[in-house]
Amino acid sequence: MYPSLQRFPGDLFADFDELQQQLERLLGPRGQSSSIRAVQRGTFPAVNVGVTPDAVEIYAFAPGIDLASLDVSVDKGLLTIAGRRKSTASEPADKVTVYARERVDGEFRRVVSLPEHADPDRVDASYGDGILKIKIQKREASRPRRIEVKDAR
């Protein structure tokens, strides 16, 4: 009854998915014994971390957040970003066809571990164009300082 199926053993796409999952386990964030807090690709929000000589800056890509629900806190060297996405406009359930629902919905929570020299008392957070920018000043003692080399002659 199904002679054409003989040409395609099993479900090719399922096999590729499994291959991708195995590779993700081997080569992904936790593959080479990296941070225990490392997250899988596609976690919301995505985060970029950078440093300048006097601060650590964290950029979280979090469009459409319900600002009232946003909670940014620093505790024992961990920065936690938690909140809820603004719910998409409620359309009448009937007579609406959904073709794609790729966007993350609902509550999110992300923890980023901060380097030791970040000063948790000097944190500045701002939200604009869907990017949450958190700037943490470095402790005074850890800023790079030039050391003068005296001539010992």
Next chain:
Amino acid sequence: METKQDVVQRDARKADLEVQTAALIPPVDITEDDAGITLTADLPGAQSDTLSIRVDGETLTLEAPLSLGEPQDLQAVYAEVRAGRYRRSFTLSRELDSTHIEASLKDGVLTLRLPKIEKAKPRRIEVRAA
């Protein structure tokens, strides 16, 4: 003869180019009702003056550069987002009125409304008893 330094610089420049042309594919929600199609896309870092929404024949293309406003001397330590722009295309169909697209961008979320042309709105078809 290319020295090791030359190779490193060449690769760095090539990587720069790749970052410029590599684009992030923004996630979208697409729904359809009787009056048209609503498309919602996540574009954090996009701004309305640099966002480009183009309809070329039947293809709708969204494109926007990503601006973080980061300081010049910022060095990346960990980056999950590395491309500098968003780009995604969709093939429309003829019953959508591409001259009356409404778009709004707020907090990095783009909402597009593509209405159907009048003639294409659903009409009940009377079934005659034979």
